[in-house]
Amino acid sequence: MSSARYIKNEKDQILDVILESGIHVKPVYTPKDLEEIGFSYEEDLGDPGKYPFTRGIHPLGYRSRAWTTRQYTGFGTPKETNERFKFMISHGQTGLNVAFDLPTQMGYDSDDPMAEGEVGRVGMAVDTIRDFEIAFEGIALDRIGVGLTINAVASIILAMFQAVAEKYGYDPKTVSATPQNDILKEMIGRGAWIFPVEHGVRLVGDIIEYSMKVMPKTNPVSVCGYHIRESGATPAQEIAYAFLIAFAYIDNVCKRGYDPDEFVGGITFNFNVFGNMWEQIAKFRAARKLWARLLRERYNVKKERNLFLRGIFGGGGYGLTKAQPENNIVRGAYYALVAALSGAQTTALCSYDEAYTIPTPHSALISLRTLQILMDEAGLRDTVDPLAGSYFIETLTKQMEEKILEEMEKIEKYGGIIKAVSEGYIQRMLARQAYEIERAIERGELLKVGVNIYVEGEPKEVQLHEYNEESARMQIESLREIRRTRSSSEVKRTLKELEKATRDGKNVMPYLLECCKAYCTLGEMTNVFREIFGEFQEPSLF
Amino acid sequence: MEEKRIKVLIAKPGLDGHDRGAKVIALALKEAGMEVVYSGLHKTIDQIVNMAIQEDVDVIGLSIMSGAHIPLTRKLMEKLKEKGIQDKKVFVGGVIPSKDIKLLKEMGVEGVFPGGTPIDDVIEAIKASVKK
Amino acid sequence: MDPKAQELAERIISGDETVAARVISMIEDGEEEGFLVLSTLYPRTGGAFKIGITGSPGAGKSSIIDRLAYLYGKSGKKIGIIAIDPTSVKSKGAFFGDRLRFKSAEKVEGVFIRSMAHRGFSGGISKAAFGAECVLDALGKDIIIVESVGVGQTELSIYLISDIVVTVFTPDFGDEIQLMKAGLLEIGDVVVMNKMDMPNAEEKAKDLIAYIGDLKKDAPPFIKCSAKKGEGIELLLEVLEEKRREKLGMRREKVKALLLTFIKEELSRGIEKMVEEDPKFNEILHSVQSGKIDPYSASVHFVSELLKDGKMEDYKWRRKG
Ligand code: B12
Ligand SMILES: Nc1nc2c(ncn2[C@@H]2O[C@H](COP(=O)(O)OP(=O)(O)O)[C@@H](O)[C@H]2O)c(=O)[nH]1
Numbered sequence: 001m002s003s004a005r006y007i008k009n010e011k012d013q014i015l016d017v018i019l020e021s022g023i024h025v026k027p028v029y030t031p032k033d034l035e036e037i038g039f040s041y042e043e044d045l046g047d048p049g050k051y052p053f054t055r056g057i058h059p060l061g062y063r064s065r066a067w068t069t070r071q072y073t074g075f076g077t078p079k080e081t082n083e084r085f086k087f088m089i090s091h092g093q094t095g096l097n098v099a100f101d102l103p104t105q106m107g108y109d110s111d112d113p114m115a116e117g118e119v120g121r122v123g124m125a126v127d128t129i130r131d132f133e134i135a136f137e138g139i140a141l142d143r144i145g146v147g148l149t150i151n152a153v154a155s156i157i158l159a160m161f162q163a164v165a166e167k168y169g170y171d172p173k174t175v176s177a178t179p180q181n182d183i184l185k186e187m188i189g190r191g192a193w194i195f196p197v198e199h200g201v202r203l204v205g206d207i208i209e210y211s212m213k214v215m216p217k218t219n220p221v222s223v224c225g226y227h228i229r230e231s232g233a234t235p236a237q238e239i240a241y242a243f244l245i246a247f248a249y250i251d252n253v254c255k256r257g258y259d260p261d262e263f264v265g266g267i268t269f270n271f272n273v274f275g276n277m278w279e280q281i282a283k284f285r286a287a288r289k290l291w292a293r294l295l296r297e298r299y300n301v302k303k304e305r306n307l308f309l310r311g312i313f314g315g316g317g318y319g320l321t322k323a324q325p326e327n328n329i330v331r332g333a334y335y336a337l338v339a340a341l342s343g344a345q346t347t348a349l350c351s352y353d354e355a356y357t358i359p360t361p362h363s364a365l366i367s368l369r370t371l372q373i374l375m376d377e378a379g380l381r382d383t384v385d386p387l388a389g390s391y392f393i394e395t396l397t398k399q400m401e402e403k404i405l406e407e408m409e410k411i412e413k414y415g416g417i418i419k420a421v422s423e424g425y426i427q428r429m430l431a432r433q434a435y436e437i438e439r440a441i442e443r444g445e446l447l448k449v450g451v452n453i454y455v456e457g458e459p460k461e462v463q464l465h466e467y468n469e470e471s472a473r474m475q476i477e478s479l480r481e482i483r484r485t486r487s488s489s490e491v492k493r494t495l496k497e498l499e500k501a502t503r504d505g506k507n508v509m510p511y512l513l514e515c516c517k518a519y520c521t522l523g524e525m526t527n528v529f530r531e532i533f534g535e536f537q538e539p540s541l542f
Numbered sequence: 543m544e545e546k547r548i549k550v551l552i553a554k555p556g557l558d559g560h561d562r563g564a565k566v567i568a569l570a571l572k573e574a575g576m577e578v579v580y581s582g583l584h585k586t587i588d589q590i591v592n593m594a595i596q597e598d599v600d601v602i603g604l605s606i607m608s609g610a611h612i613p614l615t616r617k618l619m620e621k622l623k624e625k626g627i628q629d630k631k632v633f634v635g636g637v638i639p640s641k642d643i644k645l646l647k648e649m650g651v652e653g654v655f656p657g658g659t660p661i662d663d664v665i666e667a668i669k670a671s672v673k674k
Numbered sequence: 675m676d677p678k679a680q681e682l683a684e685r686i687i688s689g690d691e692t693v694a695a696r697v698i699s700m701i702e703d704g705e706e707e708g709f710l711v712l713s714t715l716y717p718r719t720g721g722a723f724k725i726g727i728t729g730s731p732g733a734g735k736s737s738i739i740d741r742l743a744y745l746y747g748k749s750g751k752k753i754g755i756i757a758i759d760p761t762s763v764k765s766k767g768a769f770f771g772d773r774l775r776f777k778s779a780e781k782v783e784g785v786f787i788r789s790m791a792h793r794g795f796s797g798g799i800s801k802a803a804f805g806a807e808c809v810l811d812a813l814g815k816d817i818i819i820v821e822s823v824g825v826g827q828t829e830l831s832i833y834l835i836s837d838i839v840v841t842v843f844t845p846d847f848g849d850e851i852q853l854m855k856a857g858l859l860e861i862g863d864v865v866v867m868n869k870m871d872m873p874n875a876e877e878k879a880k881d882l883i884a885y886i887g888d889l890k891k892d893a894p895p896f897i898k899c900s901a902k903k904g905e906g907i908e909l910l911l912e913v914l915e916e917k918r919r920e921k922l923g924m925r926r927e928k929v930k931a932l933l934l935t936f937i938k939e940e941l942s943r944g945i946e947k948m949v950e951e952d953p954k955f956n957e958i959l960h961s962v963q964s965g966k967i968d969p970y971s972a973s974v975h976f977v978s979e980l981l982k983d984g985k986m987e988d989y990k991w992r993r994k995g
C-alpha cells in the first residue's frame with residue numbers, strides 16, 4: 001500500500017512525496033544532502049556492531065547468523081498446536097511464537113461463561129500447566145526460543161512455562177522465552193488488558209526483576225510498536241511510543257533499586273513493516289541509533305551490549321488486503337526484504353489469507369518460504385547493512401531520528417506516557433488518524449492495488465482455516481478432568497499465598513510458580529489479581 | 543433544533559480487543575450527523591442489550607473481528623426477542639467470511655459489512671434502514 | 675386525555691425501562707406524543723433528588739458520578755444518570771463517551787444511564803434533559819445525576835434543572851480562574867477538587883479555596899476527592915444529603931426561571947420559522963435592506979403587528995413523519 005501521499009500533475013508525474021511521518025522526499029539526493037544534515041560516519045553510523053549501532057548490532061550481521069524465523073502459531077487445543085509447531089520446525093522454522101486464544105489472553109478458563117464461543121478460536125487454549133506439557137512436548141526448549149504473545153497475564157504464563165521447562169528437565173537458566181509482557185500497548189491498541197495501569201506495570205516489573213535472576217536468557221519484555229502502528233500510528237509514532245513505554249518499565253524496575261545495566265539488555269522490541277519501504281528502513285536504522293543513545297543519556301547504561309536494540313521486525317497485517325489475496329504473498333516478500341535490509345534479528349510475516357482468518361499450514365508455509373528465499377537464495381546474507389552510505393537513506397535516517405524525537409517530546413509535554421495512555425490521549429489521536437487513512441484510501445489518495453486501483457470483481461474464495469468446535473469441547477473436558485484429580489488443598493494453599501504476596505507488594509512470580517505446579521488454573525490465578533487490582537478503565541473516545 | 547436524529551450503538555461484544563474498525567465507523571457515523579454511543583471493549587450481550595434499551599438507539603452495530611460473530615450475534619438476536627424488542631435494526635461488521643453473511647441475515651440481521659466495505663456504504667445503509 | 679399517552683405513562687410508572695427510554699427520545703425529537711406522556715407524568719414527579727455535575731472536560735465529572743452512583747446504589751437507592759455531550763456544530767452528530775466511565779455504576783441494581791446530545795441548546799444541557807429527568811423520576815429513580823456538557827463558559831441551565839449543583843475542579847484549574855474573574859463561572863452549591871492524587875494537589879486546593887473565599891462571602895462547601903482512588907466520595911455524598919432539604923426549597927424559583935427560558939426559546943424559534951415565510955416580514959426586510967427604515971424601528975413595528983394578528987398560534991409541536 002502506498003502509505004505515502006503522492007502529489008502528481010495531470011501527466012501522472014510526481015511533484016512531491018510525503019511520507020507518513022511527515023517527511024518530504026526529494027527527486028534526487030546528492031553528497032550535498034549529507035553535508036546539509038551534517039552527516040558523519042563515526043557519529044551517525046559507525047561500523048556494524050559499534051556504537052551507535054545504526055548499521056546493526058553485530059559486526060558480521062547475517063553472515064554469522066541468519067535471522068530467526070518465528071511465524072505466529074497457535075489454535076485449538078495444545079495438541080493441535082504442538083503438531084503445528086513441529087510442522088513449522090520440520091520445515092526449517094528456527095523459533096516459535098505462540099498465539100493464545102482470547103479467553104487465555106483475558107484470564108478466563110475455557111469453561112468460563114465469558115469464554116463461550118472463543119475457546120481455541122484464534123489461538124491455543126491454555127488452562128493449566130497440563131496444556132503446556134502437551135504444547136511443548138518434544139520441543140527442544142534449550143535450543144528453540146519461544147515467544148509467548150501474552151500480556152495482561154504474562155506473569156502466569158511465564159510461570160507455567162518455567163514449570164514445564166523444569167518438568168522436562170531443562171535448567172531455567174538455559175531456556176529462552178520472550179513473553180510479550182507489554183501492557184501499555186494493550187491499552188493503546190491491542191485491547192487485551194485486564195488490570196489498571198499501575199498494577200499492570202507492576203506485573204511487567206515483577207517479570208523483569210524475576211527473569212534477571214532466575215531465567216537470565218529470557219527476554220522479559222517485547223515492547224510492541226507493532227500493534228500501535230496497526231492501530232493507526234505513523235512509523236515515527238510507532239517507535240516514539242514504544243521507547244516511552246520501555247522507559248516506563250525501566251523506571252519501574254529502577255525504583256526497586258536495580259542498576260539499569262543489570263536488566264535493560266533483556267528489553268526487546270516488536271516493530272512493524274508495512275508502508276513506504278524507505279521510510280521503514282530509515283525507521284529501523286534511526287531506532288537502533290536512538291535507543292542506544294537514549295539509554296546512555298537517560299540511564300547511564302554502560303555495557304555496550306545492553307545498548308542493542310534487538311527484536312522482531314515483522315510484516316504488518318494492516319497492509320494486507322482482502323481483495324486479490326494472492327497479492328499479499330508479494331507484499332509479504334517486500335516486507336521481508338525491508339526487514340532484512342534493516343537488519344532484523346527475528347522476523348515473521350502475516351500470511352496471504354490475513355484478511356480472512358488465522359493461517360492454514362499451507363499459507364503459513366508460504367510465509368516461511370518467503371523468508372527463507374531471502375536468506376538462502378537472494379543474497380541478503382552477503383554483507384551487513386548494504387544500504388549504508390546512500391545519500392537518500394542516510395538523509396532519511398537522520399530525518400526519521402528527528403521525527404521520532406519530536407513525537408516523544410509531544411507525549412512528554414502532555415505529561416508522560418502513563419498519563420497519555422490512562423487518559424486516552426494517544427488512543428484518540430490514533431483513532432482519528434485511522435479514520436483519515438480509511439477515508440484517504442476511499443478517495444484514492446493512498447493507493448492500494450486491488451482495492452482502489454486495478455480492481456477486479458468478486459474476490460476469489462481462498463481455502464481457509466476452519467474453527468473446530470470439537471476442540472473447545474475437548475479442552476473443557478480436559479480442564480474438568482484436572483479439576484477433579486488435582487489436590488484441592490494444595491490449590492487453596494498456593495492461591496492463598498499468592499493473594500498474600502500480591503497484597504504485600506512482593507514479586508508474584510515465585511508464588512505463581514507454586515500455583516502452576518499445583519495445577520491451579522489460569523482463571524483462578526487471574527481472579528486473585530482481579531480481586532486485588534480491579535479493572536482498567538478504558539478511556540473515552542473523542 | 544428538535545428533529546429526528548439517528549442514534550447508533552457501536553458495540554464490541556465478547557473478548558475481542560480489535561477496536562480500530564469500530565472506532566473508524568463510530569467516527570464516520572458521527573461525522574454523518576448521527577448520535578453515536580460506543581460501548582467500549584469486552585461487553586457481554588446482556589450489557590449491550592441493556593445499553594441499547596436505555597439509550598433507545600435505532601441501530602445496534604456489532605463489530606466483531608474475533609471470528610465469534612455467529613454465536614455472539616445469535617445470542618444478541620435471542621436476547622432482543624426475549625425482551626420483545628423489534629424496532630432496533632442490527633448491523634454486523636468486521637471479519638465476516640462471505641459464507642456467513644446469509645446465516646447472519648437469516649437470524650434477522652439487517653446488514654453485514656465485512657472488511658473492505660466503503661464507509662459511505664455503511665452510512666447509507668443505516669440511513670435507509672432507519673427511514674424504513 | 676390521549677389513551678396511548680396514558681398507557682405509556684402508566685408503563686413508565688410501573689417501571690418499564692424500554693418505554694421510559696422511548697419517551698425520552700420522543701421528547702428529544704420534539705414528538706407531540708412524548709409531551710403528552712410528559713404532561714401525564716408531570717404531576718407525579720418531584721420525588722427524586724436531582725444532582726447536577728459541571729466542570730471542564732476531563733475534570734473527572736463522569737468518574738465522580740460513577741463512584742457516587744455506586745455508593746448511592748449500594749445503599750439501596752435507585753439511580754438515573756443523564757450524561758450530556760456536545761453536538762458537533764458542523765455535522766450535527768454527537769459522540770457519547772461518558773458511558774464507558776460508568777463501569778462500577780453499571781454493576782449496581784437499578785441504574786439507568788442515558789446519554790444525550792445537547793443539540794445546540796444553550797447553557798450546558800440539552801433542552802430535553804429536564805423532560806428526561808421527569809421520566810426517570812416517574813420511573814422510580816430516587817437520585818438523578820446529570821452531567822453537563824462542560825465545554826461552555828456559562829453552564830447556567832444545569833442550575834435550573836438540578837436541586838443542587840456540584841462544580842468539579844482539578845489541581846490545574848488555571849482557565850477556570852479566568853472565567854471566575856470574568857463572572858462567567860457559577861461556583862456551584864458544592865465545590866469539588868478532584869484528582870487529589872496528583873502531585874501538588876494540596877497546595878492547589880489551598881489556592882482555590884483562597885480564590886473562592888475572595889470571590890464569595892459565604893463560600894460553598896469544598897470537598898477534596900480522588901475519583902480514581904475512590905477517596906472523598908463518601909464525604910461528597912454526605913454533604914449532598916445534608917444540603918438536600920435546604921436546596922429543595924428553591925424548586926419553585928428554579929422552575930419559574932426554567933419556564934421563562936423555555937418560553938424564550940419557543941418564541942424565538944417559532945418566530946424564526948414563521949417569519950421566513952411571512953410576506954409582511956419580507957416587505958419590512960426589503961425596506962431595511964434598501965435603507966428606507968432602520969432595523970430597530972423595523973423590529974418593533976414587526977413584533978407589534980405579529981402579536982396583533984395572533985399568528986403565534988400557528989406554531990405547534992413538530993409532528994412525527
Ligand atoms: C489491525 C489488526 C490487529 C491490530 C488491532 C489494532 C486495533 N486497535 O484494532 C492488532 C495488531 C493489535 C491485532 C491483534 C490481534 N489480532 Co488482529 N488484525 C488486524 C487486521 C490486520 C486489520 C483489522 C483492521 O483494523 N482493519 C481496518 C479496519 C478499518 O477495518 P475493519 O475492522 O475490518 O472494519 C471495516 C469493516 O469490517 C466494517 N466494520 C467494522 N466494524 C463495524 C461495525 C459496524 C456496526 C458496521 C456496520 C461495520 C463495521 O467497517 C470498516 C470499514 O470498512 C486484521 C486482518 C485484516 N487485514 O483484516 C487482523 C485480524 C482481525 N486479527 C486477527 C487476530 C486473530 C488477532 C489476535 C486475536 C491474534 C492473537 N491470537 O493474539 C490479536 C489479539 C487482539 C485482541 N485482543 O483481540 C485475525 C482474526 C481471525 C478470525 N476472525 O478468524 C485477523 C483476521 C488476522 C488473521 N488472519 O489472523 N490485530
Ligand atoms: N489522577 C486522576 N485522574 C482522574 C481522576 N478522576 C478522573 N481522572 C481521569 O481524568 C480523565 C477524565 O475523566 P472523566 O471522568 O471522563 O472527566 P469528565 O470529562 O469531566 O467527565 C480520565 O482519564 C480519568 O481517568 C482522579 O481522581 N485522579
Ligand SMILES: [Mg+2]
Pocket residue numbers: 735736737771772821
Ligand atoms: Mg464525562
